[in-house]
Amino acid sequence: MKGKLYLIPVPIHNEEDFNIEYTPPYLIKIVNQIKIFAVENIRTSRRFLRKLNPKYDIDHTVFELINKKSGSDDFIKILEYLLNGNNVGVMSESGCPGIADPGQKICDIAHQNKISIKPLIGPSSILLALMASGLNGQKFQFHGYLPINSLERINALKKLKPYTGSHIFIETPYRNQKVFDEIINTFKDRNRKLCVAIDITGKNEKIFTKKIDVLKNEVIVLKKYPTIFIIE
Amino acid sequence: MKGKLYLIPVPIHNEEDFNIEYTPPYLIKIVNQIKIFAVENIRTSRRFLRKLNPKYDIDHTVFELINKKSGSDDFIKILEYLLNGNNVGVMSESGCPGIADPGQKICDIAHQNKISIKPLIGPSSILLALMASGLNGQKFQFHGYLPINSLERINALKKLKPYTGSHIFIETPYRNQKVFDEIINTFKDRNRKLCVAIDITGKNEKIFTKKIDVLKNEVIVLKKYPTIFIIE
The missing domain is CATH 3.40.1010.10 (Tetrapyrrole methylase, N-terminal domain)
Known part of the structure; x- marks a missing residue:
């Protein structure tokens, strides 16, 4: 057998x-x-x-x-x-x-x-982040890692069309801040939302979803914890 | 507080x-x-x-x-x-x-x-199906339910382009067989694969992934268990 x-x-x-x-x-x-x-x-x-x-x-x-x-x-x-x-x-x-x-x-x-x-049943940061995001869980797309090159990454971000569900991606922790800043600066749509899910299941777990417009006016410092980004 | x-x-x-x-x-x-x-x-x-x-x-x-x-x-x-x-x-x-x-x-x-x-950590049939599918877990898309109307559903299936990751969708159990047959008959690409994940975590759990070409020559009867379909 x-x-x-x-x-x-x-x-x-x-x-x-x-x-x-x-x-x-x-x-x-x-x-x-x-x-x-x-x-x-x-x-x-x-x-x-x-x-x-x-x-x-x-x-x-x-x-x-x-x-x-x-x-x-x-x-x-x-x-x-x-x-x-x-x-x-x-x-x-x-x-x-x-x-x-x-x-x-x-x-x-x-x-x-x-x-x-x-x-077997167990933890998935992708799934736990999406659950808690408050963003579209009826339709979503996992993109894995974005391109390493900054210009290519910004282009990839621009391609994430709105109103087609949630776009999920991950980054290597040391690029968290850079990618976060790029997202904030790339999207012009005031109502578009971003979820940042940090260190899920860990001691420093923090999950927030806000309009990009709101995030632009806040000082957000991301440390090198594993982080999931979700844009709707 | x-x-x-x-x-x-x-x-x-x-x-x-x-x-x-x-x-x-x-x-x-x-x-x-x-x-x-x-x-x-x-x-x-x-x-x-x-x-x-x-x-x-x-x-x-x-x-x-x-x-x-x-x-x-x-x-x-x-x-x-x-x-x-x-x-x-x-x-x-x-x-x-x-x-x-x-x-x-x-x-x-x-x-x-x-x-x-x-x-909190727990079971997700979407995630468990994808884990076991052997299909692309680097890039995937969850579409939710396909259209109820058969012609519209076949059109939606035709739009699931290959080589852009895994396409996951669910169906109401009584339509399992109909949708399965439509998938088998819609796709012309011999090498395209389909994963059918039935009754995940239940007593009748069965997960198989095969080329659509192979499935065409098999007699597959799907019962009314909750089922996840994944096409790569």
Whole structure:
């Protein structure tokens, strides 16, 4: 019998903010029974397992590294574990595997080989930000990262048309302030709204949605916490 | 001091499949301390509270109904609770409040009145489906419901351009088969993929992603379970 592929969300906040009560107990039980993991970061994955269960037998656990550089050999290795009847857990560095990370490729291969995939309930900063934004949740679009080049980024922002739902994107934390300032300066529509969702589930969580016009007259300093931007 | 607005996801499966272990313990603790809820369906909300805590004092809990018919008076009532220092919990009929439901409007009003909003971790069929789909999770678009009229729906499907990320939509369960057949017959691109995610987190959960070309030659019968469709 083939194994199952479990998609295991991991915390999205800083490690020091870890609280086991954020995790559904069924996830802990499932993880305790898995001995092979495909992970984006071995060090953080080991620490997460130990936090879920301090007695977790890390030394007898297999970690296969899967990241942007992974080639077909790496994916075939994981497929073989599954075809040989082993359950495999997939963990990203943070958040939900399969969303903006290499977990997607593993799922693709699993589908091609009729492996059953079980996504587990957990934190997603994209979803939590959208829930709390008060912006359009009937229609929305996730754009991932905007271009790194400032001019290209401003052009991409200009293309986010209004009245077609919410536009969600992420940035690397050290560019938060720059991108925020660009958004404020790019949009001319007084009524357009921006949600900034900072350090979701973390100690410094802060979520605000305001008209861009209002934000122009405020002094907003964004620190280097993971941040989600949503424009409606 | 103002109250906080807590966004409380509720199970997305059938009630008989309820398992408390799918719920993060911190959500149960928070819910136990809330005495006022804005809900889409009072009956299911009461039952969910009782399942989270059989001793929950339902008789001393206030439920305000918020749905598509709610007018500004209903929303002002909730705002007043918050301004008077009460915490308020928002619950949809299933899944995450604020995503494709009236919770969005409450959050909008909360932001305008500088009420702090706290979204809690829980199940979202949209997100779980996307995670497991193996389709593009770097860029995706949620379209909500497609048009009810069959010709208009087929036209909407034709507009879902390939290579621009994943297109996610939902349907009312009794139209699942019709929509599935339309998708199969509308797309001419042999390599285009469709993910069908059925009854996510429920007893009949089934998630498959295949090329539309392959699906054309299979006999697929969709029952009336909640289903998410994703086309890449």
